Amino acid sequence: MIQIYRQRMGGFWYAAAMKDDKVLATSFASTEETVLRHMLDGLPFNVPFQVEDKRSQLAEKLLTTLKCIMAGEDVSLDFELEMSHLPKYAQRVLGFLVKVPVGYVTTYGALAKAAGGGARAVGNVMASNPFAPLVPCHRVVRSDFDIGGYGGGYGEGRKVKRAILEREDRGYNEPTEMKVNGSVLSVFPVGFVRKD
DNA sequence: TGCAAACCATAAC
DNA sequence: GTTATGGTTTGCA
Numbered sequence: 329m330i331q332i333y334r335q336r337m338g339g340f341w342y343a344a345a346m347k348d349d350k351v352l353a354t355s356f357a358s359t360e361e362t363v364l365r366h367m368l369d370g371l372p373f374n375v376p377f378q379v380e381d382k383r384s385q386l387a388e389k390l391l392t393t394l395k396c397i398m399a400g401e402d403v404s405l406d407f408e409l410e411m412s413h414l415p416k417y418a419q420r421v422l423g424f425l426v427k428v429p430v431g432y433v434t435t436y437g438a439l440a441k442a443a444g445g446g447a448r449a450v451g452n453v454m455a456s457n458p459f460a461p462l463v464p465c466h467r468v469v470r471s472d473f474d475i476g477g478y479g480g481g482y483g484e485g486r487k488v489k490r491a492i493l494e495r496e497d498r499g500y501n502e503p504t505e506m507k508v509n510g511s512v513l514s515v516f517p518v519g520f521v522r523k524d
Numbered sequence: 525t526g527c528a529a530a531c532c533a534t535a536a537c
Numbered sequence: 538g539t540t541a542t543g544g545t546t547t548g549c550a
Contacts, residue, residue, distance in 0.1 A: 449533040
C-alpha cells in the first residue's frame with residue numbers, strides 16, 4: 329500500500345507518495361486537486377494507494393523539505409528515492425541532476441554531455457520528473473541561459489521556476505565543473521540566467 | 525534575431 | 538518495428 333500525504337504551506341500545496349521509507353513521487357501546486365492529480369501521474373503503476381490525513385514523522389520531514397526548497401533554502405536530501413521503475417536513462421540523468429548545488433544551474437546540453445544522450449532527451453526526463461522539486465529540475469536551463477520550460481512545458485510554471493532560482497541565488501560569479509560519477513558536469517551561477 | 529535541421533530517449537501505434 | 542513528440546542545440550542567413 330502506498331501512502332499519500334499532502335499539506336498546504338506558505339501558499340503552495342505539497343504532496344508526497346511513500347512506500348515504507350521510500351519516496352515514490354513528490355509534487356507541488358497551487359491547489360490540492362492539482363497537486364494530487366499531478367503526483368498520481370508520476371506514480372509508476374496503478375497500485376492501491378491511500379491518502380493519509382495524519383503524517384508519519386518521515387512524511388512530515390519530507391513535506392517540510394519540499395517547502396524549504398521552494399523557499400530557496402539549502403537542505404540535505406537524505407531521502408531514499410524509489411526510481412527503479414523509471415527508464416534506465418532517466419534514472420541516470422536524475423542521478424546527475426541531484427548533484428547540482430543550490431546557487432548553480434546547469435543546461436540540458438551540459439547534462440546530456442555528462443550523462444550521455446542528447447539535450448532533448450534530457451528535456452524529456454525533466455518534463456516527467458516525478459520528484460519535483462526534490463530532484464531540482466528547476467536548475468536546468470537552456471544553453472543560451474534562457475530560463476527554459478517548467479511544469480511539463482512552456483507555461484505559467486516558468487514564473488515559478490524563475491522565482492525559485494532567484495531565491496537560490498548565492499551570488500556566485502564563476503562557472504565550475506563538477507566531477508560526478510566519473511564524468512564532468514558543467515554548472516553555472518544562477519546569476520547567468522537571463523532576466524526576461 | 526529567426527528559422528531549419530540534427531539530436532535522442534520514450535510512449536504510443 | 539515504426540512513428541510522433543518534446544522543458545534542446547547548433548549553424549547559417
